[in-house]
Structure formats: structure tokens, C-alpha cells
Amino acid sequence: MGGDYGPSYTVPAVVQALLHFPELNIQLVGRESDINAELDAQTSILPRSIDRDALLSRLTIHHCDHVIANDAKPSAALRNSRGSSMRETIDLVARGEADAAVSGGNTGALMALSKHGIKMLPGIERPALVSALPTQSGQPVWLLDLGANIDVDSDTLYQFAIMGSALAEQHLAKVPKVALLNIGAEASKGNDTIKSCAMRLEQTPSINYIGFIEGHEILLDKADVIVCDGFAGNICLKTSEGIANLILNKLKQHFFGHPVKKWLARILFASALKELKALNPDQYNGASLLGLRSIVIKSHGSADKTAIINAIGEAVHEVKRQIPQRISDGLETVLLERH
Template identity: 50%
Template sequence: MQNIIVALDAMGGDFGPQVTVPAALRSLLLFPELKVILTGDQTAITSKLSLLVGCGTYPRLSIKHSDKVISDSEKPSLALRHGSESSMAMAVDLVANDFANACISAGNTGALVAISRFKLKLLPGLEQPALISTLPTALGNKTWMLDLGANVSSSPDSIFQFALMGSILAEQHLGRLPRVALLNIGSEKIKGNHLVKHAAKMLYQNKLVNFIGYIEGNQLLYDAADVIVCDGFLGNICLKVCEGTAQLFMDKLKLTLVGSSLRTWIAKKIFSGLFAELQTLNPDQYNGASLLGLNGVVIKSHGGANVLAIVNAITEAVYEVRQKVSTHITDRLKSVLCERHY
């Protein structure tokens, strides 16, 4: 069995070692082939480890010390210039220097994109990387969506490349050629701006992507496509709206189940099963956005991730290393560039 080494930025996110350390330990139990390198403050990490497992040894877990953390408010340009010794940059460095197969951080998104792009470089022929993650659907399936915020603006060529990369990743999970759609203000071909129309023209002409046309925002969670493509500005807004709506719905439902009145007792009988079912909408279940298009696996966790969410991000990293997603993307890109279909 091939060993898989994951570098985890232990200091990233809202909770740092409080969630990253137990998530690393839980992931080691899930994957016998996994090794984890925690980058960050050694004192904070070992303190949390001692609380969880006492004075035992950790044969598949190691620590690379850094006393620097990139703040959420730091500009990507400054993080790139001055953050080379940060816990985030160290995690990326381990991948760039072949000491790890993948890295994960819940820290500053812009900084992670900038540092990863600088250290790992884009795959040949790509214009931009893209963040991709899954959304739940009404039928219990998953839909992959990108770009979720790696880039503020993109060209039609980049949108086409996002569609290609998203299709390749989804295909590894689904075992079939996925349905790919562009997010637009309407499903009719006449709708949309220059960016969307130009990208659609290239996708219709290409045989390597199963392009089914446009979908609207109200179809995001209804299994209308396996891969939904848009620019990063729109994608990030859509993701946050979906997460906020799901959280609002669950919070409202929780309130109906609090108390000891007859009405509350009846509500508990009616809605307790529904509440358990709705946990599938919890964003933590889908944590771990892949930064596609780089010479290495980089996973971005959301900043408020809990232990389960970080475990899910590590799981995605392990899967992408096993499936050699970067290699598949490189091979497909070569085919497209050779055929000059766009």
C-alpha cells in the first residue's frame, strides 16, 4: 500500500490546533497508509496532543515548527512576500519539495492561492487555478462547483479550462463522464454576458466535456448538472448564500425543538427525524475545496471548520492523491491543446 503524506497547516482557521490536531489523529485511524505532518507552533500542537493521547508516541505524525501565522486580513501580496516561514507556506513547501503529497489549510484563502501558485506553479497550458467543492442536492447526490473564489475575474478561456478540470475531478468520483453546465441568468442560449456566451461556444465545440448548456441559480441544489462552472466572484457568493441558507434553516428548526411545552413535544415527535436528515446539508459534510490546476494537491478548508470538517478535507486530499487527479488533468489538457479545440 502506497504511503500518502499530508501536510496540515495546524494554525489555520478560527480554531487552529483545537480542531486540526484531533482531526489529524482521527484521520490516521481512518487511513492506515496516511502520514500527517503538522506545521505550526510546536508548543501549542504538543500541548493539544498530550491532552488527547497523553505521553504516547505518534509514529505516523510529525511536527514542523513555525511561530508565524498568516492572518485572515493579510493581503495575498504581503503574505507571499513576508509569509515564507508561516505555517501555511511551510505546508505548501513540503508539497513543492516532494516531502508531502498534499497540503491542507483553513487559513486565508487569497494567501493560500497566491503561495500555492507561486511555489507549485500552474500545470502547462492553464491560465488560472480554480477552487472546487461539492454541494448537496435534493436527490442525495453531489454537484461539483467551481470557481469558488480563487480568482476575482476570469477570461472565457479560463472558464473553459475550469469546466475541463471540474469534469475530470467529478469523473474520478462518479466513474462516468459528468454533465457540465455554465451558471447563467437564464437557460436560453440568448441569455448571458460575453464571458458566458464565449465560454459556452468553446464548450459546445469540444468533445472531451459533456456540456449540457446553461442552468440558473435556483437549480444549483436540484441535480441539474454534475459540474457547475462560473467565475470565482459569482461562485464564492453562491457558495456563501447556500451555506447561510442551510444554516438558517437548521437553526430555525432547532428553535422549534427547544422547551418542554406540549407544542414543543409534538414538534420533536414530528421533526426530530427530519432534523437528522437535514444534517446532510451541513457544510462541514462537504468541507474541502480543491485548488485545481497546480503541480500538487492543495485543499482549502473553510475557516470555521470543526474536527469533522477537517477530517473530510483530509479525506478529499487522500482521494485525489490515490486517483492521481493532477496527472489526469495534465493529460487531458495536452489533448485539448494539441487538438486546438478552443
């Protein structure tokens, strides 16, 4: 029920995700009448070659009347969450009836409910929102925190680095390069929180810490994981998305505003235009709420069908890679190094 468009976008995305991931089963939580109306519309247009009954057998609906509002404060959402679709979604994961949760709803409420219902991994104090961003090479860079924690201390940043490294390693199959976002690359730059975290990372052999990185270097393949507080991270993310949309919209206006230009663009710049599509923020939708005992994925509120499918795909990947266990293993390694 979350996001700007609710079932009109989530349900079509779920149908396509079931087609794309044959090993996937999905539980949809929300108003049953709204969900069924969208399901009927989507399954009625499926090709005859697709077994509609077999597809629907992998889908379960949990009816909930109550929906947490996008502007609800986390504390109020937590107190009044009983009977809501978000609460039931988190409870399904907490009870072991689902391997992961995907939500496009209120971020603060999702974090509060997840901490309360699923609990944190031992040694982790706060969950962090992390997502991949495109780089000039095409290999993503993972940025965290993206807004779940506005004010953090050096211990929390240090935990973010461990979690981000564990996540990126499962995508890259190598030890990722970890950097701290700062106002300069020099060791003297930054506040005491950043400097203290840097000293600890330098003394942690299991983390491939490469030092400070500046804002203009985020997408230049300097690092695989970039760590910052949620205030800076959210501004970086939203600015990057805004610039990407600006570039894409300008190109559309230039190349596709006239039939002849459109034809020439497809012939002369087909490969370049294909690469530029990778800048679309929807391709990287699905921020992980790291540090929990189970997997929770936050989808953009404005996500379209393709973006929601990508968020579901991230959940599938993290379940297969057992990301919470990998983070726990990483923490255990760090603790052994300290002793």
C-alpha cells in the same frame, strides 16, 4: 495554525483522521508547543485499545514561529512568507515530501504561495477553488470557482470546465454533466465571456456540456459540475451555507426546544432528520485548489473538527485518484480534439 481556532481544532481533527485513514501520515506545521499541548490532551483520552505510540509514529511536527495573518494581502504574504507555517506547508509539497497540503488559513495567501511554490499545470493559467454541494438526490454537485478569481475571461472559464469535469469524474465514475452558471437558460442570455465559453464547450466532445443553468437550479441535480467566476461562485456558496444553517437552526428550535417534541422527532422523523444533516456545510468542507501540479485543499476558516476531518479526507481521495494527472490528461485530450 490557520482557521478561527488554530490547533485547538486542527489537532483533534488530525488525531481522528489518523484513526480513520490507516494509510495516512500527517505532518503538522506550526508552533510546536501549541501543537504538543493539544496532542497531549487528545491522546490522553484515547481508548486503551488504541496504540498511542503507533499513532504518534505517523505524525511529524515542523516548528514555525511565524503565522500569516488572515487579513494579510496576498502580495505582502508572498513577500514575507519565509519562516511561516503556510509557506513551509507548501514547500513540503513542492519538494515532494508531502502528497497534499490542507490549510484553513488566508485563501489569497494560500493561492499565491501555491502558484509560486508548486506551480501550475501546463495549459492552466489560474487555479480555481472547487467544492461539492449537496443536491436533492444526495449526489453532490461541484461548483467552481468559489472566490480565487474574481474577474475571468472565456479562456479561464473554459479551463475551469475541463478541471471540474476531471475532478467530478473521479468521484462519480462517469462522464459528468457540465453547465455554465448564467442569468438565464436561453442562448441569448449572459455576457460575451459566458457566451464565448459556451461556444467553445459545445465544440469540445470530451466535455459533456449541457448548457446554461440558473441559480435556483444549482442544487436540483441538473448538472454535476457548474462553472462560474469567483465572484458569483463565492456568493452562491455563502448564500447556500447561510440557507442551510437557517433551516437546520429553525428545525432545532422547533423539534429540540421541548423534551416531548425532541422525543417525538427522534421517533417519527429520524430518517428525515438524518437526511437533513447532510445540509450541514461542514459535511462538504474542503475546497480543492485545482490547476496546480500537486494537491492543495482549502478548509473553511470557521471549520470545526468534523469539517477539518472531511477536508483531510478530500486530500486523501485526491491523492489516491491522482487528480492533477487526471486534469493534465483532460487538457491533453482537448488539445488533440482541437487538432
